[in-house]
Structure formats: C-alpha cells, structure tokens
Amino acid sequence: MLFLLWILAVILVVSGIVSLVRGQLLWGIVLIIVGLAVGPGGYSIFK
Structure with a gap:
C-alpha cells in the first residue's frame, strides 16, 4: 500500500509540473498539492 x-x-x-510548463498554472498547483497530500513522504493525509 505504501508503495x-x-x-x-x-x-x-509530475503531472502538476507538466501542467505548469504548459501554462495551466492553477491545475498544476492543485495537482502538486494533492500529490504531496497523498504521498507517504512529508505531509500525508493517510498518517
């Protein structure tokens, strides 16, 4: 599950960074924040 x-x-x-490069600023920021919230490292909503 952790993996x-x-x-x-x-x-x-990565999708958020690609969105930022394409000029979709808001969508890129949302994807990066959700990725950090889901991930096991750093801040996680599953801890």
Whole structure:
C-alpha cells in the first residue's frame, strides 16, 4: 500500500509540473498539492 501511494504521489506531482510548463498554472498547483497530500513522504493525509 505504501508503495502504491508513493507511485500515485509521483505521478500527480509530475503531472502538476507538466501542467505548469504548459501554462495551466492553477491545475498544476492543485495537482502538486494533492500529490504531496497523498504521498507517504512529508505531509500525508493517510498518517
């Protein structure tokens, strides 16, 4: 389960960075924040 959360967090953060590069500022920020909230490292809503 921890590994799946880590993979999901990485996918969300990378998608957020790609969105920022494409100019979708709000969507990119939302994806990065959700990725950090889901991920097992740092801040996590599942702790």
